[in-house]
Amino acid sequence: MKGHQAAELDDFKLKDEATVIRDVGLGQVLEVEAISEQERKVLRKLDIILIPLMGVCYMMQYMDKLALSQATMFNLRQDLHLKGQEYTWTSAVFYFGYFAWSWPSSYLIVRLPLGKYISVSVLVWGGILMCHAAVKSFGGLVAARFFLGVGEAAIAPGFSLITGMFYKREEQPARQSAWFLGNCISTVIGGVVAYGIGSIKIHAIASWQLLFLFLGAITAFISFFLLILLPDSPKKAIFLTKPERAIAVQRTLRNKTGVLDEGLFKWDQAWQAVRDPQTWFLVLYTFCVNLCNGGITSFSSIIINGFGFTEIKSLLMQMPLGAAQIIFLVLTATLATLIPNTRILMMIFNTIVSTIGMILVWKLDEDNRKGRLTGLSLGAVFAVNIPLSLSIISSNVAGFTKRSTTSALLFIAYCVGNIVGPQFFYASEEPYYPTGMKAAISGLALGAFFLICLLGYYVWENRRRNRLFGVPGQMTESQELALGLSSMTDLEIEGFRYVL
Structure with missing residues (x-):
């Protein structure tokens, strides 16, 4: 097997240059000696441009999701004459489109x-959000959602794939968490923004319509910055010089997850x-943890x-939910970055914290407002696992097509969980939703169980490979770079070897 793989690498290196038409070619990458200072300069550029760009965009995405829940405080349900479970379905149908x-x-x-x-995609989503202001009925809101x-x-x-393209495996948890921080910030400031819009009195337009118009316009505006600055791949990053692009390619080839094989969908992968x-x-x-997420996102207000x-x-009382997410995001992302092979352990920890939080909301006395709000804030903590789970995909799934397929399956599960979850929040049980609370707690507990299974599988598979192939040895630079360009899975x- 080793001889066969070595032969494949040799064949790859000897391919005719015409089959590798790249602005940053293999030869150029091999010629670059990424001195530590040069590499640090490239990393700083990536952090200064890519992370804020993706973070602001992701912040707007979650603010736009929260907008429907916030609009209920501005009489959206009354103005559109929503009855029974109709509001639940307007929330769930978003994930049918996503799915x-x-x-x-x-x-x-x-x-x-x-x-x-x-x-x-961002421009389209911003435009559609603005269209929410024009809906007049349940059917129109369903179509818009x-x-x-x-x-x-x-x-x-897409952001997960970009992070995998530009950052080393050990750098990915911190960077995935950095742009996901926008999600947490949106929870903190989203309520303030909605509160401010609700304070504006315009007789010609309802407050909930103004909310959708304002957020949609900002989202559409951001799309033009993305169009200019967000690169298709390291070789096309306009904010890097040509030598810096070669360094950007070289520094991530050691991930062995493929960085230059875009443009061809490989069905075997x-x-x-x-x-x-x-x-x-x-x-x-x-799927399991999003049984909880669907309820919190749609019914938190x-x-x-x-x-x-x-x-x-x-x-305004949604702000503690965002604050709790920021605290746990910084804590667990820092630990996962500083302590090797702790990503899944941090995810298990966050999921257990959320399980305890939702139990507090369910079981505490109705007059214990502070305790129940604390529980709901802790119940939202599991959401900070998203960047860690995305970093697991970008670090542990090699091959561009395989990685994009895995991401798609993950987000299909995300959609199905968010469709199913709100169905347990019955209108007849408003505002305590005991059935919904039980479903959320069950989903979180099962989520922790499947994370334990994933951790066990990675440990077993790494040990199996060590027995079969031996502990991975040090490869020559040319072999390592060729393997990184080979698009093998x-x-x-x-x-x-899988990171844990």
């Missing part, structure tokens, strides 16, 4: 220029993703209002 477009999006992400595809899900489907998987046990442990975990706060003050690379 419907996840698989086509995983194909288009590979076939189209990645940065341009994400930028156009469905297409909003279509517009947002490419964002998180897609099939590998479907057969890989790690895919299904991640999928099952994602109503639940907090049930604690005894006024409608407008309920928007983690199942095909004998020296590949």
Whole structure:
């Protein structure tokens, strides 16, 4: 096997240059000596431009998701005459759109220029959010929510792929968490923004309509910055010089996860993703915890209002949820970065914290407002596992097509969980939703179980590979770089070991 793999690498290195038409070619990459200071300069540029760009975009994505829940405090349900479970379905249908477009999006992400595809998706989503202000009925809101899900489907998987392209495996947890910080900030400031908009009195337009117009316009505006600055790949980053692009390519080749194989969808890699046990442990975990997420995202304003706060003050009381997420995000991302092989342990910890929080909301006395709000804040902590789970995909799934397929399956599970979860929040049980609380707690507990299974699988598989192939040895630089460019998958690379 080792001889066969070495021969494949030799064949790859001897391919005719015409088959590798790249602005930053293999020869140029091999010629670059990425001196530590040069590499640090490239890393600083990436951190200064890419992370804030993705962070602001992701912040707007979650603010736009929260907008529907916040709009209920401005009489959206009354103005559109929503009855029974109709509001629940307007929340869930967003994820039908997200689900419907996840698989086509995983194909288009590979076939189209990645940065341009994400930028156009953001522009479409901003435009559709503005269209929410024009809806007059349940049917119109359902249609708007469905297409909003279509517009947002490419964002998180696309950002995850970009992070894997530009950052080393050990750098990825901190960077995934850095742009995901936008999600937490949106929870903190989203209520303040909605509160401010609610304080504006315009007789010609309702407050909930103004909320959708304001957030949609900002989102569409951001898309133009993405179009200019968000690169399709390291070789096309306009903010890097040509030598810096070569350094950007070289520094991530040691990930052995493929960085330059965009443009061709490989069906054998897609099939590998479907057969890989790690895919299904991640999928099952994602589905289970999003039974809770669907409820918190859609009903947080109503639940907090049930604690005894006024409608407008309920928007401000969402701030502790974001604060708790920021604290746990910084804590667990820092530990996962500083202490090797602790990513899954940090995810298990966050999930258990959220389980305890939701139990507090369910079991504490109705007049214990502070205790129940604390529980709801802790219940939202599991959401900070998203960047850690994305970093697991970008670090442990090699092959561009396999990685995009795995990301698509993960986000399909995310959609299904968010569709199913709100169905347990019955209108007849408002505002305490005991059935919804039980479903959320059960989902979080099962999520922790599947993470334990994933950890066990990685440990077992690494040990199995060590027995079969021996502990990975030091490769020559040319072999290492050729392997990084070869687009082989983690199942095909004998020296590949999973990070935990």
